[in-house]
Amino acid sequence: MSPWSQTFTFLDGEWLEGNHPIFGARTHGFWLASSVFDGARAFEGVTPDLDKHCARLNRSAQSMCLKPTMSVEAMVTLAAEGVKKFSRGAELYIRPMYWPEQGSATSAVAPDADSTRFCLCIYETPLPAPTGVSITRSPYAKPLAVTMPIDAKAGCLYPNNGRALIEARARGFDNCLMCDMLGNVAELATANVFMARDGVVMTPAANGTFLAGVTRQRVIELLRADGKDMREATLAFADFDAADEIFVVGNYGKVTPVRRIDGRDLQPGPFFHRARKLYWEFAHAN
Numbered sequence: 001m002s003p004w005s006q007t008f009t010f011l012d013g014e015w016l017e018g019n020h021p022i023f024g025a026r027t028h029g030f031w032l033a034s035s036v037f038d039g040a041r042a043f044e045g046v047t048p049d050l051d052k053h054c055a056r057l058n059r060s061a062q063s064m065c066l067k068p069t070m071s072v073e074a075m076v077t078l079a080a081e082g083v084k085k086f087s088r089g090a091e092l093y094i095r096p097m098y099w100p101e102q103g104s105a106t107s108a109v110a111p112d113a114d115s116t117r118f119c120l121c122i123y124e125t126p127l128p129a130p131t132g133v134s135i136t137r138s139p140y141a142k143p144l145a146v147t148m149p150i151d152a153k154a155g156c157l158y159p160n161n162g163r164a165l166i167e168a169r170a171r172g173f174d175n176c177l178m179c180d181m182l183g184n185v186a187e188l189a190t191a192n193v194f195m196a197r198d199g200v201v202m203t204p205a206a207n208g209t210f211l212a213g214v215t216r217q218r219v220i221e222l223l224r225a226d227g228k229d230m231r232e233a234t235l236a237f238a239d240f241d242a243a244d245e246i247f248v249v250g251n252y253g254k255v256t257p258v259r260r261i262d263g264r265d266l267q268p269g270p271f272f273h274r275a276r277k278l279y280w281e282f283a284h285a286n
Helices: 050-063 072-083 155-170 214-225 237-241 270-285
Strands: 007-011 014-017 040-042 092-100 116-124 133-141 175-179 185-188 192-197 200-204 229-233 245-250 254-261
Touching: 007 072, 040 050, 040 072, 050 072, 050 092, 050 214, 072 092, 072 116, 133 155, 133 245, 155 175, 175 237, 185 192, 185 200, 185 237, 192 214, 192 237, 192 270, 200 214, 214 229, 214 245, 214 254, 214 270, 245 270, 254 270
Parallel strands: 133 175, 133 254, 200 229
Antiparallel strands: 007 014, 007 116, 040 092, 092 116, 175 185, 192 200, 192 245, 245 254
């Protein structure tokens, strides 16, 4: 395995350099996948919506029956401190996390909220160039809220996304559209998705089968404020297959065009270009 990129983690009152081990074999968050996290970005001297990502982490903890121990303000302050440890202009991923150390007194499976721990991990990872990605339809589906904690950004949700990515990449695609249990498109395996047709921009309506991302909501607001016809709607794979343009939105890559859906080539369109421009203007204005 290649070495980890430069990494600093705040844990128990101190900054640790490198991929410092913090779990034991009996740690609940490791053994039973009860961790939650969030992800923000630092790039070009800005950290857009960092406070919203930290606020969502605390909501995720509560959804997973954990006890948030850090205020949003404290996390934002820590993140600013950590970013200064890197070279000026470094493109960083900011990842605060909670996990329970132990199971409850009555059941090892249920987490003990009073054992909740916190860390903040910041590491260098470049923003991907907006050159475009290829996508396909995944044979795997998103779970329902009655089966998994969809309202949390929880580590236990990601193995399903991971196997969807592996399957898509084995067929020559970068990512994949995942549908809900009714066959409606929910999101990509690793990002929210937008499409445009006949002058209307649409994104799957949040229906309890995927996490409606912070960057997704920001882009919706920016496009609407810009006067675009921006709608949240129930969308099928056929809608994306017939779209004039498709772009994906998420914290890791921000706003990225889709250049191919299955066997059909696409070009980055005017709504993608406008959304990316508006997002960069927002990021640098706040």
